[in-house]
Amino acid sequence: MTATEIAIVGVGKIARDQHLPSIAANAAFHLAATVSRSGGIDGVENHATLETLLAARPDIGAVALCMPPQVRYEAARAALLAGRHVLLEKPPGATLAEVEALKALAAQKGLALFATWHSRFAAGVGPARDWLAGKEISKVEIVWKEDVRRWHPGQDWIWQAGGLGVFDPGINALSILTEILPVPAHVTSAMLEFPEGRDAPIAAELRLRGATGFDVQAEFDWRQTGPQTWTIEVVTGEGRLLLSQGGAELDIEGEAPLRDRDHEYEGIYARFAELVAAAKIDVDLAPLTHVADAFMLGRRVVVEPFED
Numbered sequence: 082m083t084a085t086e087i088a089i090v091g092v093g094k095i096a097r098d099q100h101l102p103s104i105a106a107n108a109a110f111h112l113a114a115t116v117s118r119s120g121g122i123d124g125v126e127n128h129a130t131l132e133t134l135l136a137a138r139p140d141i142g143a144v145a146l147c148m149p150p151q152v153r154y155e156a157a158r159a160a161l162l163a164g165r166h167v168l169l170e171k172p173p174g175a176t177l178a179e180v181e182a183l184k185a186l187a188a189q190k191g192l193a194l195f196a197t198w199h200s201r202f203a204a205g206v207g208p209a210r211d212w213l214a215g216k217e218i219s220k221v222e223i224v225w226k227e228d229v230r231r232w233h234p235g236q237d238w239i240w241q242a243g244g245l246g247v248f249d250p251g252i253n254a255l256s257i258l259t260e261i262l263p264v265p266a267h268v269t270s271a272m273l274e275f276p277e278g279r280d281a282p283i284a285a286e287l288r289l290r291g292a293t294g295f296d297v298q299a300e301f302d303w304r305q306t307g308p309q310t311w312t313i314e315v316v317t318g319e320g321r322l323l324l325s326q327g328g329a330e331l332d333i334e335g336e337a338p339l340r341d342r343d344h345e346y347e348g349i350y351a352r353f354a355e356l357v358a359a360a361k362i363d364v365d366l367a368p369l370t371h372v373a374d375a376f377m378l379g380r381r382v383v384v385e386p387f388e389d
Contacts, residue, residue, distance in 0.1 A: 085166075085357055086113040086141045090131055090156060091148035092121055094232075095170065099199075100145055103346035109354035113141050131156050135163040142166060143193075143357055151243040154179040157194075161186050166193035166357045168349075172252055172369050173197075175243035184364050193356040195349075196364040198256035202348030203328025204341030209315075210261040212333060216317040218262070221289075221297040224312050225254040226305035229283070235389050239281065246281025248372045251301035257313060257328050258299075259367040264292040268371055271379035276387035283387055287375055304387075 087110045089096050101122070104112050114126040116134050121127025128134040134141070143166040146156050150172050157167050157174075161183065173196035174180040180196065187194035200206070227250055229239070238244045245252065258266070266289040274284040283304060289297035311327040320334035331339040356363055 084109060084111040085143050085354075086111055086138075087143040087145060088112075088114040088116060088134055088138070088141050089145050089147060090116040090134075091146065091170075092117040092119075092127075093147060096145075096147040097122075099346040100147060103350045104145075106347060107350045107354060109357075110143070110350065114138055131159055135159065135165070143168065143353075146170060149238040149244060150175045151238060151241065154183065157183050158186060161190055161192055161194070164190065164192065166353075166360075168195045168197060168353050171196070171198055171256070172245060172249075172372070173364065173366075174369075177366055177369060177373055180364060180366060180369070184362055187362050191360050193353070193360055194362045194364055195353050195356050196366070197349045197353075198253070198260075198365070198368060199345040199349055200253040200257050200328050201260045202345040202352075203257070203324075204344070205324050205331030205339050206257055206260055206328045208339060209257075209322055209324055209328075209331055212322060213261055213315060213317065214263050216263065216319055218264075218291060218293065218295045219316040219318065220295055221258070221262075221291075221316075222314045223254050223258065223297070223299035223301075224310050225251050225300070226302040227309040227311070228305050229303040229387075230389055231309075240276075240279045242280040244281050245372060246275075246279070247283055247285055247301045247303045248281075248375070250303070251285065251299070252368050252372055253327065254299065254301070254311070254313060255368040255371045257324065258297070259365070259371070261313075261315070261324075262291065265367075266291040266295075266297055268374040268378055271375040272382065273375065273379040274382050274384045276385065277383055278386055282381075283384065285375060285379070287371070289371070 115121035145168040273282040287299040
């Protein structure tokens with residue numbers, strides 16, 4: 082099998098921590114170049130702009146877009162128009178409409194487009210989905226709290242319009258929720274805390290209602306210190322299920338617990354390889370729809386200023 086030449090656009094923390102090792106571990110891809118104005122990776126060809134890369138390297142068949150969501154649409158559109166398969170970091174875009182437009186363009190061009198939700202590839206998520214299938218759900222509780230200083234040090238884009246704020250990590254929980262629930266749910270209310278002078282929330286409380294009448298309570302906060310908290314508890318008529326550590330650990334009453342390492346991005350690139358080979362589209366907008374609905378319905382509260 083000939084490896085697909087791939088380029089990473091945006092060489093930040095997530096690209097270095099997750100994308101680079103996952104590409105290196107996957108024989109279906111070969112990292113051919115990067116795009117970064119602040120410097121690329123030692124030993125790898127770097128371009129200052131995506132336009133330069135697309136013009137200089139027609140042999141590169143795929144790009145992984147790891148820049149902030151506010152500028153991802155234009156980059157994805159340019160890559161698709163140039164005939165390249167596209168992987169979108171989460172969230173796939175700043176708005177629902179722009180991602181729908183990318184789906185239409187990818188279909189028109191016969192190219193792969195993958196909106197990645199890395200938390201869905203956590204070890205416990207698939208087994209949780211399978212166990213919940215067909216069960217009657219009583220309630221769901223999500224607690225997703227982490228320290229923004231640890232994960233996004235000095236990154237202003239997350240506090241700007243379109244950066245999502247606390248929903249940048251919170252959408253990971255929503256991506257798991259929409260994957261494991263046997264029936265859909267919709268947002269019924271939200272409370273969003275905006276630090277003074279910021280355009281995106283630092284904390285949020287959401288309420289959702291499942292199609293069969295159960296309630297979902299979700300609490301997101303970016304001010305957590307010490308251990309980080311990423312849990313989803315689902316209560317059913319046949320017992321309780323708990324996903325923790327972002328989905329890497331699964332506890333079901335009466336069954337042996339599941340504990341595994343972080344291999345979410347390995348799963349992403351395995352899936353992307355399938356999509357590239359078949360020139361298929363995998364874009365699920367359900368998690369981003371919940372975030373958009375939270376902004377539409379949310380009661381906004383201004384809290385004290387936050388500084389990194």
